[in-house]
Amino acid sequence: MPELNRVAEELGGKPVRFLAVSLESDTRRVRVAMERLRLTLPVATVESEVLAPLDLDSVPATVFVDAEGRVVGRISGIASRSELRARAERLLAPAATAAR
Numbered sequence: 058m059p060e061l062n063r064v065a066e067e068l069g070g071k072p073v074r075f076l077a078v079s080l081e082s083d084t085r086r087v088r089v090a091m092e093r094l095r096l097t098l099p100v101a102t103v104e105s106e107v108l109a110p111l112d113l114d115s116v117p118a119t120v121f122v123d124a125e126g127r128v129v130g131r132i133s134g135i136a137s138r139s140e141l142r143a144r145a146e147r148l149l150a151p152a153a154t155a156a157r
Contacts, residue, residue: 058077058094058096058098058117059094059095059096060136060137060138060141061075061077061098061119061136061141062075062077062094062095062096062097062098063138064138064141064142064145065097065098066097067142068142068145068146071145071149072124072149073145073148073149075098075099076098076099076100076101077091077096077098077099077100077101078100078101078102078111078113078116078118078120079100079101079102079103080102080103080113080116081102081103082102082103084102087100087102111128112128115133117134117135117136118131118132118133118134119131119132119136119141119144121144121145121148123148129148130144130148132144
């Protein structure tokens with residue numbers, strides 16, 4: 058998640074938002090972990106209704122969702138900062154957004 062947090066900060070001025078997802082049911086532990094890692098991303102937890110449409114079956118995973126709420130990409134496993142940024146920028150490119 059620190060890599061995702063960095064990419065979120067780097068792309069802060071672009072029309073893209075990031076959401077961390079935790080499968081931990083103890084929200085206090087999630088909050089403590091976020092503080093310890095100095096993450097500023099919003100976090101969805103297992104109790105949040107946002108998880109069902111993402112169809113997550115393993116973590117870590119990265120899911121890309123467009124402005125209409127459609128899943129437009131996934132990365133399973135740990136993604137590097139360069140991979141996260143490249144995928145986000147590819148999805149933000151005019152040709153990619155026009156195709157939707």
